[in-house]
Amino acid sequence: MSIITRPWGRLTLAGKIMLPLVALLVLLTVLLLVGFASGALPFLLGLGGQLVGDNIDIARFAAAATALLLFTVPTAFVIILMEMKLIAFVNLRVGPNRQGPWGIxxxxxxxxxxxxxxxxxPTGVDVPVFTLAPVVTYLGAVMTIMVIPFAPGLFGLDMNIALLYFFAVAGLGVIGLMMAGWSSFNKYSLLGGLRAAAGIISYEIPLILAVVGVVMLAGTMSLNQIVANQAGTFADWYVFQQPLGLIIFFIAAAAETGRTPFDLNEADSEIVAGFATExxxxxxxxxxxxxxxxLFIMSALTTTLFLGGWNAPLDAQPVLDFFNVTLNTALDPGALGMGLLFLVALGPPLLILLFTLPxxxxxxxxxxLKSLVVGFLLFNLVVMLFVGIWAYMTFPFVAGLFWFMAKTFTLVALFVIMRGTLPRVRMDQxxxxxxxxxxxxxxLNLLITAAAIVVLRDPSMPWN
Amino acid sequence: MTTEQTVRSLDDPDLFVETPGTIYDAIPPLPPRTEREAEFYTMRDGEMLINLGPQHPSTHGVLRVVLKIDGERVVDLDPVLGYLHRGVEKICENGDWHHAISNCDPLEYIAAMFSEAMPVMVAEKLLDLGVPRRAEYIRVLAWELNRISSHALFVGWLALDLGGLTPILYGFIERDEIVEMLAALTGQRLLFNYLRIGGVNGDLNHDFLSRLGDWMGNALKRIEDQQKLLNSNEIFVARTRGLGVIDRDLARRTLLSGPVLRATGIPYDVRRAHPYSVYPELEFTIPTREEGDSYARYLLHLDEIKQSIHIIDQVLHRMPDGPVMAKVPRLMRVPPGRAYVSIESPRGQYSAYGMSDGSDQPFRLRIHDPSFFNLQAVGLLMPGNLVADTMAIMASVDPIMGGVDK
Known part of the structure; x- marks a missing residue:
């Protein structure tokens, strides 16, 4: 028996929890496949559908929360990779290039x-607090993502007090850092935790004050409504009415997320790793x-508030009309008749060969063989590109998601490049x-905004 | 009655777990050895001790500084030296004069060409040995290249301790090219072991000269380009200006030398004040700054890099022909006597006082390392600053612990 018990004994608590979960997942997958194959699943889903239909709000919330929790992990992976590659580019290095193609x-x-x-x-730590601290920090980060509208109809929750909720929950993260700093039984951690508390609490004030200007303009705290208010071309985004607000928000967001030049809470050259030392x-x-x-959430919020959220910067239709182009996205494969069979059967191999031979x-x-593999991958990329274009033109949520992610990741890249170029400020600075x-x-921004709103929206003024 | 014997397997998870209570018990303090120690380790309300080093991510070498802090502010500090003490001076007495060269190499391991010159120049002075002019020029060339490689690292280190990730890698570009170049000349990248009593080990070769030519062509422009990242950086200037100000009095009292001294406005450079080798024949200025703070020291290092490039330019134009080694016997008996030599290393006045009893071994070789004396100023500058600035002050003085602990 020892061949089973020994590895089990060496696992940590996390491992002991993860291992049955993995087995459970495998089992569930097999069951699902069998269920689909046997046709039993639709029957069960019909029963479940009744239950879900009765509690649609709760079901939607649960599904959205799970989906967003799972969404954070690959997002973090992408941003970490982006940081490794971009900072390597700033440093004139190659960066990671061993794991997978181009180190992706x-x-x-x-x-x-x-x-x-x-x-x-470590011995001597306050075990419950020490164990809970990372969970609290991560939870604070993940819970805020619920209210962010990714695309039309693609959001976790549409609250009328979404911004209030956002800042209330985002403030929870600092409690985790303080818990970590205090419970670690380490003076570097203590300094890091206290720095985090002081810095983040100070920077919440300008962060929220910068947002108030947008709230005054939009007249609502619902993020969906704020994005909807910015619909149109890029000139309708709030960045042009609140440029100072965007700058303040961006700086405060950098401090809030503990990024360079405000990464005092984990300053590696001063206090080793800050709150995370132990x-x-x-x-x-x-x-x-x-x-x-x-970092992602702060960039997403900046996009939502100032850069028009999922709105496209320009409407493509006038441009297409100018060049007299009409794109028909309503595909009707049936119209091809027998040709469809030839297309499906001969199209892919011929195209793969077309990419392979050169x-x-x-x-x-x-x-x-190697060329064939590369050609196959290229073919897939091209097909994905065309499918993407088709989806972009057909479904508004795909277009919205594209623009939202493009803006958000541009901001993330800006944060990352800041880390590569700027040194760190001192605590008193x-x-x-x-x-x-x-x-x-x-x-000052608030004052100007308020005055402008009063003057410009006054019905007795000549321009109204 | 048999005593109960339990054989504990290594798989037993409780094997190495101590009882949790024990670590809370304070280590019984040793009685303080000096009044200063008694004063330092008496804690007032709200103060705590924190160790910077010897295994801190950004200490320069293995210096340990016990900081007494009140919140973020440093109240007092207690430097603990000796983690890298190997007794180099004593080891030198046990080998002959040639062995002393490689033993002195790791003293200043960032710029080893300077520390290895110490036994060489002492022996030459005692022997009254004329070094061939080509060898002298090659020495100056190697020294100045090594000075640039050391200064390039200084800039990067200062920025790294202030939290900038990139300048250290830019600094390493220059350092790597120079170090590869010197490796082509000497065979080593870090500890060169190149100088010999009476000359140098090997003439300039094609590999070295071609690398030097490639590098010299755009070195000045590239270094200036790279410094734009810091010179025009608001945060870097705000962090370093007014940080760790050394005035002339303090500099004289603590026997500072090198860039740290020249940043206070005293134009003391051994190359001019007590000329050695062929420096009197070369044109160069001694850059100084008046402010004495970290920013002045940073700018001074950049100025010195430019001067060194200027010197290398002249050396390459004036390089004479001839042998690179004087005629010396293989077993070298140095006549009895005492000699003092000093040179200008990247960190200041590097000097040695050697005694010979007429045998082939040094009787005594006392090395004066500038890092040790510059480090004294650090202890006087840190109190009153924030914890974040301690490492920046240390980086701006740039000590090398190999020479401090010897």
């Missing part, structure tokens, strides 16, 4: 490595992920900047 798997493999590492609890394994991973999820001829040292400059600027 490296951040994912780092994630799995973190899962496999020892989950070590953490290892997946507990450290939670802190690490939370940082990047926070590669095989030009790359003299590549075998035909950080606080002084927030209290002396940012808050003053935010109040």
């Amino acid at each position: 798997l490296s951040s994912t493999l780092h994630g799995f490595k973190v899962l496999a590492k020892e989950d070590f609890t 953490y290892s394994g997946m507990r450290f991973g939670f802190f690490f992920f939370a940082e990047y999820v926070n 590669i095989w001829m030009l790359k003299s040292d590549w075998s035909f 950080l606080m002084g900047f927030a209290w002396k400059w940012l808050i003053s600027a935010a109040l």
Whole structure:
């Protein structure tokens, strides 16, 4: 029996929980497949559908929460990879290039490595607080993502107080950092936790004050409504009515997420790793992920509030009309008749060969098999591109998601490049900047916005 | 009655777990050895001790500084030296003069060409040995290249300790090219072991000269380009300006030398003040700054890089022909006597006082390392600053612990 009990004994608590879960997942997958195959599933779903239909709100919330929780993990992987590659570019390095093509798997493999590492609890820590701290931090990050509208109809919750909820829950994250700093039984951690608390609480004030201007313009705190108000061309985005607000919000967001130049809470050259010094394994991973999820969420919120959310910068229709182009996206494959059979049967192989042959001829040292694989991948890419274009034109939520992600990841890239170029500010400079400059600027912004709204929207004025 | 014996397997998870209570018990304190120690380790309300080093991510070498902090502010500090002490001076006495060269190499391991010159120049002075002019020029060339590689790292380190990730890699571009170049000349990248009593080990070769030519062509422009990242950076300037100000009095009292001294406005450079080798024949200025803060030290290092490139340019134009090694016996008996030599290393006045009793081994070789004296200023500058600035001050003084602990 020892061959089973010994590895089990060596697993950490996280491993002991994960292992049955993996087995359960495998079992569920098999059951689902069998269910689909046997036709039993539709019958069961019919019964379940009745139950879901009665509690549609709760079901929608549960589904959205699960989906968004799962969505954060690949997002963090993508941002970490982006950071590795972009900072390498700034540093004139190559960056990760071993795991997968161009190193695109490296951040994912780092994630799995973190899962496999020892989950070590040092002697002397306050065990319950120490264990809960990463969870609290990650939860604070993940719960805020619920209210962000990704695309028309694609959001977790549409609250009329979404912004209030956002900042209330985002403030929870700092409690996790303080818990980590206090419970770690380490002076570096303590300093890091206190720095995080001081910095993040100071920067919440300009962050929220900068948003108030947008709220005044929009007249609502619902993020969906704020995005809807910015519909039109890019000139309708709030960035042009609130440029100062965007700058203040961006700086405060950098401080709020603990990014360079405000990464005092984990300043590696001063206090080793700050609040995360004593953490290892997946507990450290939670802190690490939370940082990047926070980065994504802050960029997403900036996009939503100032850059028009999922609205496209320009409507393509006038351009197409100008060039007299009509795109018919209503595909009717049945109209091809027998031709459809030929298209499906002969199209892909011929196209793959079309991509393969030039590669095989030009790359003299590549075998035909290798060229074939590359040609196959290229063919898939091209087909995906066309399917993407078709989906973009057919479904509004695909177009919305595309623009939302494009804007958000541009902002993320800006944060990342900031990390590559700027040194870190000092604690007193950080606080002084927030209290002396940012808050003053935010109040000035409010004053100007309020005055402008009163004057411009007054019905007795000649321009109304 | 048999005593109960339990054989504990290594798989037993409780094997190495201590009872949790024990670590809360304070280590019984040793009685303080000095009044200063008694004063330092008496804690007032709200103060705590924190260790910077010897295994801190950004200490320079293995220096340990015990900081007494009140919140984020440093109240007092207690430097603990000696983690890298190997007794180099004593080891030098046990080998002959040639062995001393490689023993002195790792003293200043970032710029080893300077520390290895110490036994060489002491022996030459005692022997009254004339070094061939070509060898002298090659030495100056190697010294100045090594100075640039050391200064390039200084800039990167300072930025790294302030949280900037990129300048250290830009600094390493220059350093790597120079180090590869010197490896072509000497065979080593870090500890060169190139100088010999009476000359140098090997003439300039094609590999070295071609690399040097490639590098010299755009070195100045590239270094200036890279410094734009920091020179025009608001945060970097705000962090370093007014940080760790050394005035002339303090500089004189603590025997500072090198860029740290010249940043206070005192134009003392051994190359001019007590000329050695062929420096009197070369044209160069001694850049100084008046402010004495970290930013002044940073700018001064950039100025010195430019001066070194200027010197290398002249050396390459004036390089004479001839041998690179004087005629010296293989077993070298140095006549009895005492000699003092000093040179200008990237960190200041590097000097040695050597005694010979007429045998082939040094009787005593006392090395004066500038890092040790510059480090004294760090202890006086840190109190009153924030924890974040301690490492920045240390980086701006740029000590090398190999020479401090010897």
